[in-house]
Amino acid sequence: MKNYDIVIAGGGMVGSSLALALAPLGLRTAIVEPVPRASGQQPSFDDRSTALSRSTQRMFEATGIWDAVVAAATPITNIHVSDRGRFGFAHIDAGEQGVEALGYVVINRVLGGVLQEALAGVADLDILCPASIEAATPGADGVTVTVGQQGDAEDIRCKLLVAADGANSAVREMVGIGASKVAYDQRAIIGNLLPEIPIRNRAFERFTDDGPLAMLPVADGRTGFVWVVAERDAERILALDDAAFLGELQEIFGKRLGRLTQVGKRSAYPLSLSKAIRLTARRTVLVGNAAHGLHPAAAQGFNLGLRDVAALCDCIADARDEAGGPAFDPGAPDLLARYADWRRGDQQKLVHFTDGLVRLFGDSRPPLPALRNAGMLAFDLVPGIRKAFARHTMGLAGRLPRLSRGVPLA
Ligand SMILES: Cc1cc2nc3c(=O)[nH]c(=O)nc-3n(C[C@H](O)[C@H](O)[C@H](O)COP(=O)(O)OP(=O)(O)OC[C@H]3O[C@@H](n4cnc5c(N)ncnc54)[C@H](O)[C@@H]3O)c2cc1C
Structure with missing residues (x-):
C-alpha cells in the first residue's frame, strides 16, 4: 500500500494551491482529482474570472507563481458600487488605500494552467487523475483512502486527509461532518462582452432586487x-439571443460603460450558501468550498479558501519545526485543533458578511432601500469605514498566516 503524509481530495483551485504551498516542506503528498484540468467538464478551472485579493497575491508571491499569474491578470484600481434605481453609490480607490491595486482578475482556466505547470516541478507529489475518493477510513495513526481509477479501486494510506473537493464534498460526508445548505433561488450567469467605453482597471458592482451584477476588467479590453x-428568470434569460441578452443587461447596468456589445458564450451556476458544521474530523480537515460555499456577491470564496490553505500550511510548518524535521505527524489532533480555532473567525465573518449583503440588497421592503442609500453615502463620505471594509475584502484583516503575508514556508 502506498503511504503519504498528506492526501488532498480535489485538485481544483484550492487543492492545487495547497499542494503547491506545501512543496517546500518535503512531504509525500498526493492529489486525487476526478476531472482532468484540460477537460471542458472541469468544474473549478472553467471560463469564470476570479477577482484575486491582496492576501491571495501575497500567497502566490510566496509560492513563486505570482509573476506568471499577474502576466495573465488585470489589476483593479477602482471599485464602484451602486444600487439600481436609487441614488446612493460608493467608491473604493487603490490610491486611497495606499496599494497599487485592490485586486487582480484572472480567468480560472488560465490560473489552472499556471498551477499545473508549477505542480509538475514539485518533488514527492503524485497527481492521481482521473481518480476519485470512494471511501475514507480514519484510524488512530492514519487514514486508509480507497481511490477509484479506471474501474479499479486501490487503497492508499496517509497521516492527514484534506477535503478540497468542493461544496458538495463527498469526503466531508465520508468522515461524518454534516453541512447546512441553503439555496438562494438565484443563478449566476457569467460571460464576457465588449463595452463602448473601455472598462480599463475599474470594477463595477450593481445591486438589483433580483441579485448583484458585477462587471470586471479582463484581458484584451473585454x-x-x-x-x-x-x-424563475434564469432559463428565459439564458435562451435569449445575443442582442436581446445585451439589451436586458444594458437596462440593468445603465450607461456607465456606454453601449454593451459582442457578448460571448454564457454559462450559469446555481447559487447556495453551504457551511460545514465542523472543520475537522479524525485526521481530516476541510478547506475551501468543502468548508464554506459562498455567494459570489463579494468575490471572496476562493480568497477565503486560500486563507484556509495558508493557515493549514502554517500549522503544519510549525509542527515540523517543533519536531526538528520531517518525522512529525501532520494529522495530530492538536495541529488540527489549532487550524480549526484559527480559521473559525475569518470564515464566520465572511459567511455572515456575504450572506448579509445578498439579503440586505435583495430586500426592497421599506425602510431597507433608504438605509442602503444612507449606508452607501456614509461609506463614500467616511474614509475610515472604507478603509476597514477594503482591508477585509483585500484579505488583510485579523491575524494572517505566513503565506498570506507573502512569507515563504521555508
Ligand atoms: C459565478 C462565480 C464567480 C465567482 N467569483 C469569485 C471571485 O471573483 N473571487 C473569489 O474569491 N471567489 C469566486 N468564486 C468562488 C470560487 O470559484 C470558489 O470558492 C472556488 O472555486 C472554490 O475552489 P475549491 O477548489 O474549494 O472547490 P471547487 O472549485 O469546487 O473544486 C473542487 C474540486 O474537487 C474535485 N472533486 C469533486 N469530487 C471529488 C471526489 N470525490 N474526490 C476527489 N476530488 C473531487 C472537483 O472535480 C474539483 O476539481 C466564484 C464562484 C462563482 C460560482
Whole structure:
C-alpha cells in the first residue's frame, strides 16, 4: 500500500494551491482529482474570472507563481458600487488605500494552467487523475483512502486527509461532518462582452432586487460579467439571443460603460450558501468550498479558501519545526485543533458578511432601500469605514498566516 503524509481530495483551485504551498516542506503528498484540468467538464478551472485579493497575491508571491499569474491578470484600481434605481453609490480607490491595486482578475482556466505547470516541478507529489475518493477510513495513526481509477479501486494510506473537493464534498460526508445548505433561488450567469467605453482597471458592482451584477476588467479590453438573476428568470434569460441578452443587461447596468456589445458564450451556476458544521474530523480537515460555499456577491470564496490553505500550511510548518524535521505527524489532533480555532473567525465573518449583503440588497421592503442609500453615502463620505471594509475584502484583516503575508514556508 502506498503511504503519504498528506492526501488532498480535489485538485481544483484550492487543492492545487495547497499542494503547491506545501512543496517546500518535503512531504509525500498526493492529489486525487476526478476531472482532468484540460477537460471542458472541469468544474473549478472553467471560463469564470476570479477577482484575486491582496492576501491571495501575497500567497502566490510566496509560492513563486505570482509573476506568471499577474502576466495573465488585470489589476483593479477602482471599485464602484451602486444600487439600481436609487441614488446612493460608493467608491473604493487603490490610491486611497495606499496599494497599487485592490485586486487582480484572472480567468480560472488560465490560473489552472499556471498551477499545473508549477505542480509538475514539485518533488514527492503524485497527481492521481482521473481518480476519485470512494471511501475514507480514519484510524488512530492514519487514514486508509480507497481511490477509484479506471474501474479499479486501490487503497492508499496517509497521516492527514484534506477535503478540497468542493461544496458538495463527498469526503466531508465520508468522515461524518454534516453541512447546512441553503439555496438562494438565484443563478449566476457569467460571460464576457465588449463595452463602448473601455472598462480599463475599474470594477463595477450593481445591486438589483433580483441579485448583484458585477462587471470586471479582463484581458484584451473585454469585460467579464457575473449577472445574478432570480431562478424563475434564469432559463428565459439564458435562451435569449445575443442582442436581446445585451439589451436586458444594458437596462440593468445603465450607461456607465456606454453601449454593451459582442457578448460571448454564457454559462450559469446555481447559487447556495453551504457551511460545514465542523472543520475537522479524525485526521481530516476541510478547506475551501468543502468548508464554506459562498455567494459570489463579494468575490471572496476562493480568497477565503486560500486563507484556509495558508493557515493549514502554517500549522503544519510549525509542527515540523517543533519536531526538528520531517518525522512529525501532520494529522495530530492538536495541529488540527489549532487550524480549526484559527480559521473559525475569518470564515464566520465572511459567511455572515456575504450572506448579509445578498439579503440586505435583495430586500426592497421599506425602510431597507433608504438605509442602503444612507449606508452607501456614509461609506463614500467616511474614509475610515472604507478603509476597514477594503482591508477585509483585500484579505488583510485579523491575524494572517505566513503565506498570506507573502512569507515563504521555508
Ligand atoms: C459565478 C462565480 C464567480 C465567482 N467569483 C469569485 C471571485 O471573483 N473571487 C473569489 O474569491 N471567489 C469566486 N468564486 C468562488 C470560487 O470559484 C470558489 O470558492 C472556488 O472555486 C472554490 O475552489 P475549491 O477548489 O474549494 O472547490 P471547487 O472549485 O469546487 O473544486 C473542487 C474540486 O474537487 C474535485 N472533486 C469533486 N469530487 C471529488 C471526489 N470525490 N474526490 C476527489 N476530488 C473531487 C472537483 O472535480 C474539483 O476539481 C466564484 C464562484 C462563482 C460560482
